Amino acid sequence: xxxxxxxxxHLCSGFFTERGYVPAVDDVxxxxxxxxxxxxxxxxxxxxxxxxxxVMGLLKYPGRITGGSIQLAGRELTGLPDRQMQRIRGxxxxxxxxxxxxxxxxxxxxxxxxxxxxxxxxKMDKNAAREQVLNMLERVGISEPEKRYNAxxxxxxxxxxxxVMIAMAMICMPKLLIADEPTTALDVTIEAQILRLIRDxxxxxxxxxxxxxxxxxxxxxxxxxxxxMYAGKIVEQADAFTLFxxxxxxxxxxxxxSVIDLKTNPRRLPAIGGVVPNLLHLxxxxxxxxxxxxxxxxxxxxxxxxxxxxxxxxxxxxxxxxA
Amino acid sequence: xxxxxxxxAAVSEELASQIGESDTLxxxxxxxxxxxxxxxxxxxxxxxxVLCAVFAPVLTPYDxxxxxxxxxxxxxxxxxxxxxxxxxRDVLTRLLYGARVSLAVGVVxxxxxxxxxxxLGMAAGYLGGKADHIIMRLADVMxxxxxxxLAMVIMYxxxxxxxNIFLALTLISWASVARVARSETISLKxxxxxxxxxSIGVRPARIILRHILPNCIPSFIVLFTLNVPGAILSESxxxxxxxGIQLPNxxxxxxxxxGRQFLYNAPWISLAPSAxxxxxxxxxxxxxxxxxxxxxxxxxxD
Numbered sequence: 001x002x003x004x005x006x007x008x009x010h011l012c013s014g015f016f017t018e019r020g021y022v023p024a025v026d027d028v029x030x031x032x033x034x035x036x037x038x039x040x041x042x043x044x045x046x047x048x049x050x051x052x053x054x055v056m057g058l059l060k061y062p063g064r065i066t067g068g069s070i071q072l073a074g075r076e077l078t079g080l081p082d083r084q085m086q087r088i089r090g091x092x093x094x095x096x097x098x099x100x101x102x103x104x105x106x107x108x109x110x111x112x113x114x115x116x117x118x119x120x121x122x123k124m125d126k127n128a129a130r131e132q133v134l135n136m137l138e139r140v141g142i143s144e145p146e147k148r149y150n151a152x153x154x155x156x157x158x159x160x161x162x163x164v165m166i167a168m169a170m171i172c173m174p175k176l177l178i179a180d181e182p183t184t185a186l187d188v189t190i191e192a193q194i195l196r197l198i199r200d201x202x203x204x205x206x207x208x209x210x211x212x213x214x215x216x217x218x219x220x221x222x223x224x225x226x227x228x229m230y231a232g233k234i235v236e237q238a239d240a241f242t243l244f245x246x247x248x249x250x251x252x253x254x255x256x257x258s259v260i261d262l263k264t265n266p267r268r269l270p271a272i273g274g275v276v277p278n279l280l281h282l283x284x285x286x287x288x289x290x291x292x293x294x295x296x297x298x299x300x301x302x303x304x305x306x307x308x309x310x311x312x313x314x315x316x317x318x319x320x321x322x323a
Numbered sequence: 324x325x326x327x328x329x330x331x332a333a334v335s336e337e338l339a340s341q342i343g344e345s346d347t348l349x350x351x352x353x354x355x356x357x358x359x360x361x362x363x364x365x366x367x368x369x370x371x372x373v374l375c376a377v378f379a380p381v382l383t384p385y386d387x388x389x390x391x392x393x394x395x396x397x398x399x400x401x402x403x404x405x406x407x408x409x410x411x412r413d414v415l416t417r418l419l420y421g422a423r424v425s426l427a428v429g430v431v432x433x434x435x436x437x438x439x440x441x442x443l444g445m446a447a448g449y450l451g452g453k454a455d456h457i458i459m460r461l462a463d464v465m466x467x468x469x470x471x472x473l474a475m476v477i478m479y480x481x482x483x484x485x486x487n488i489f490l491a492l493t494l495i496s497w498a499s500v501a502r503v504a505r506s507e508t509i510s511l512k513x514x515x516x517x518x519x520x521x522s523i524g525v526r527p528a529r530i531i532l533r534h535i536l537p538n539c540i541p542s543f544i545v546l547f548t549l550n551v552p553g554a555i556l557s558e559s560x561x562x563x564x565x566x567g568i569q570l571p572n573x574x575x576x577x578x579x580x581x582g583r584q585f586l587y588n589a590p591w592i593s594l595a596p597s598a599x600x601x602x603x604x605x606x607x608x609x610x611x612x613x614x615x616x617x618x619x620x621x622x623x624x625d
Binding site: 056058061085086087088089090091094095097099102103104105106107108113116117120121165168169172 | 451514515516517518519520521522523524525526529533534537538540
C-alpha cells in the first residue's frame with residue numbers, strides 16, 4: 001500500500017448566504033499518493049479552488065466545511081483549531097496562488113517574505129534563514145539570488161514572481177503543495193517553465209502536488225491522476241492516460257473537444273452549450289443534464305452515482321459507457 | 324560551503340551597494356532631500372523651530388512672563404524684533420516659549436491618538452465581527468459628539484494643564500484615525516499577499532504588524548500631517564475659552580487670542596503667532612508629502 005499524502009473523504013463545503021446554502025464542494029473524495037501530481041480540472045466556479053481552500057483551512061467567510069474529512073499524511077485537519085492549522089500551513093503544506101503580481105507584499109523585500117516561514121516554523125535565526133532562502137531561490141532557477149533577495153516584488157517580472165512564490169511555498173519542504181491555477185496569469189513560455197519546475201521539484205523531493213487548472217494541456221503534461229469536477233462534484237476520475245484516451249463522461253468529452261488541435265482541419269471550435277448551473281438551484285437530476293447531448297429521461301430525474309468503469313477509472317454518468 | 328558563504332556575503336554586499344535595493348532609512352531620507360527640496364527645507368525649518376523652542380532662554384534676553392509696562396504695545400524695533408504686547412512683554416520671547424507648548428500639543432496628542440486609533444482600527448478591521456462592532460460603535464459615538472465640547476468637558480473637570488490638553492486632544496481624535504485604519508485593514512486583509520502569508524502559517528498579530536501596518540503607513544503619514552495642525556488649532560480654541568493653557572504661560576493660540584483686542588493698534592501681537600502657526604502647518608504638510616514619497620518602495624529606483 002503506497003502512502004497517501006492527502007486523503008479527502010466525502011468533503012462538503014459551501015457558503016452560507018442570505019439566499020441559502022450554496023454547496024460549492026459536494027461529497028468530494030480524492031487521494032494523492034506520496035510524490036504524485038494530481039490534477040483537478042473543471043470550469044470556473046465548479047468548486048476547484050474551494051477544495052484547495054478547504055484543505056488549507058483558508059475558507060473565507062461565509063464559506064465553511066460542512067462535512068467529510070481531510071487527512072494530511074494521516075492527520076485529520078477538519079475541526080483543528082486555527083492555532084494548530086497555522087503550525088501546519090507553510091510547514092506540512094503550502095499553496096501557490098493564481099496571481100503572482102498581487103501575492104507578494106509590495107512593501108517588503110522578497111527575502112524578508114520568504115524567510116518568514118523559516119523563522120516561524122523552523123525557528124531559524126535570520127542568517128541561517130537567509131542561506132536557506134538563497135539556496136531555494138537558486139533551486140527554482142532564479143539567477144542572481146543575492147540581488148533578488150533584496151528586491152521588492154514590483155522589481156520582478158511575473159514569471160520571476162511566480163518562481164518566488166513557489167520558492168516561498170517550498171521553503172519548509174512541505175509534504176503537499178497546492179497549486180491553484182499557478183500559470184493562468186503567465187504567458188505560455190513562462191507557463192511551460194513554471195510547470196516543469198513544479199514537476200521537477202516534486203520528483204526531487206517526493207513532494208505531492210495538487211494542481212488545479214482549467215487547462216487540459218497543463219493537466220495532461222503534469223498529472224499522474226486527474227479528477228474532473230462539475231458543479232461541486234467529481235464527475236470522472238482516472239489516471240491521465242485513461243482520461244485522455246477513453247474518457248467516459250460527456251462533460252469530459254466536451255472539455256476535450258474544446259481544445260484546439262492544429263493537426264486536424266482548422267474549424268469552428270466546439271464549445272459546451274449553456275452555462276454552469278446556479279448552485280442554489282441545481283437540477284433535480286444530473287447537474288450536467290441541461291447541457292448534456294446524451295441526457296435522457298433518467299438523467300433529468302435521478303442523480304447518478306460514481307460508478308467504476310475500470311480499475312481506477314470512475315465516472316458519474318448513466319450513459320457513461322456510451323460517451 | 325564556508326567558502327561559498329563568505330563569497331556570497333561579499334557579493335551580496337557589493338550588489339546591495341550597487342543597486343540600492345536594501346535602502347536604509349537614512350538613504351531614503353537622503354533621496355528625499357535630493358528629490359524634494361521643499362520637503363527637505365520644511366524639515367530643516369521645523370527642526371530649527373524645535374531647537375529655538377528648546378533653547379529659548381538662551382536665545383532671548385527677556386523674560387516670557389514679566390514685562391516692562393512702560394514698553395507696552397511697542398511696534399517691532401531693534402530691541403524688540405516683533406514688538407511688545409499689552410503688558411510690555413517681548414512678543415518674540417513669548418513666541419519662542421509658546422512654541423514649546425504649541426509644538427508639543429501638536430505632536431504628542433496626535434501621535435498618541437494615532438497609536439491608539441491605529442491599534443483599535445486595525446484590530447477591528449482584521450478581527451471583524453463582535454470586536455469590530457464594539458470598537459467602531461465606540462468610535463461612532465466619539466465622532467458624533469461635538470469634539471470641542473467633549474474637550475471642554477474634559478478640561479473643565481480635570482483643570483487646565485498641558486497634560487490634560489494632551490489627554491483631551493487624544494480622546495477627541497483617535498476615532499477618525501481608527502476609521503481610516505479599519506478601512507485600510509479591511510481592504511488589505513482581502514489582498515492576496517495577506518492570504519499568501521496566511522498560507523505559510525503566519526499568525527494574525529504578525530500579519531497585522533508585518534504585512535498590513537507597513538502598507539498603511541502612507542495614509543497614516545498623511546493623516547498625521549493633517550492632524551497636527553488640527554491639534555494646534557484645537558489647543559488655541561481651548562486656550563481662548565480660558566480652559567486651555569493658563570496665563571501667564573503662553574501658547575500660540577493664546578497669543579493670537581490675547582492680541583485680538585489690539586488688532587487695530589498693535590497687529591503684530593496676533594500676526595506673529597498666526598504666521599508661526601501657518602508656517603508650522605505648511606511645513607508639516609510639505610514634509611508629510613516628501614516622507615510619503617520617500618517611504619514608498621515603488622519609487623525606489625531613480
